[in-house]
Amino acid sequence: MIQPFTRYRAAKITVAGGFGVGKTTFIAAVSEVPPLRTEAPVTEASAGLDETRDGKGTTTVAMDFGRITIDDRADDRLVLYLFGMPGQHRFWFMWNSVAAGTIAAVVLADTRRLADAYPAIDFFDQHRVPYAVAVNAFPHAGPVTEQELREALNVPAEVPVLRCDARDRAQVRDALVRVVQHAIHVHRATRSSPVSA
C-alpha cells in the first residue's frame, strides 16, 4: 500500500531489438499487470513482407506495454513502464513514437544474428538514450565472450552488456535494474534529454 508520504517515481523504459529476439516475451515475463500486446499472425498473405523465424507465428505490429515496480520501500517507490518496439522493418516508422520520453532502453540481441541489433543501437545512440544490450538465451546460440560481443556490436565500454533469458522473470528484472542504474549514471553525467517524438 502507498503510504501518505511515499515518494512515487515513474520512468519509461523501451525494449528494442531485431525481429523475433524476444521483446514481447521479455515484457510479459516481468510485468505485474497483464501485458498489452499487439500481436498479429504472420500470414501467407504477408509472405515476402513478414519475416519468419524459428517457427514464429505472430509478430508485434504496434507495441508491447507492461509495468514493474522496482523499488518498493514504504517511503519510496519506483515504477517502470515498459514499452516494446515492433521488430519488423516495415514498422520501424513507429519507433520515435514508442520511444518518446524514454529514460533508457534495453536492446535485446541474439548471438546468431547480432547485426539485427544494429538499427536499435544506432537509434538510441542518435537520440542519446542510455541503453544496455541484453543477450538472449536461444538454443544453439554458442558461447561468445563479452569482449567478442562488444566488438561485434561496436558498443563502448560504458554500455552494459548482459546475458538475459527473456523468459525468466528474475533475469529480466535484474536487466532492468542494471539499465536504470546505468541511465541514472549517464543522465547525471550528461544531463541528456529524453527522445522527442
Ligand SMILES: Nc1nc2c(ncn2[C@@H]2O[C@H](COP(=O)(O)OP(=O)(O)OP(=O)(O)O)[C@@H](O)[C@H]2O)c(=O)[nH]1
Ligand atoms: N529459448 C529461448 N527462447 C526465447 C527466448 N526469448 C524469447 N524466446 C522465444 O522466441 C520467440 C520470439 O519471441 P517474441 O517475444 O515474440 O519476439 P519479439 O522480439 O517480440 O518479436 P517481434 O515483435 O515480432 O519482433 C518466442 O517463441 C519466445 O518464446 C530465450 O531467451 N530463450
Ligand SMILES: [Mg+2]
Ligand atoms: Mg514482439
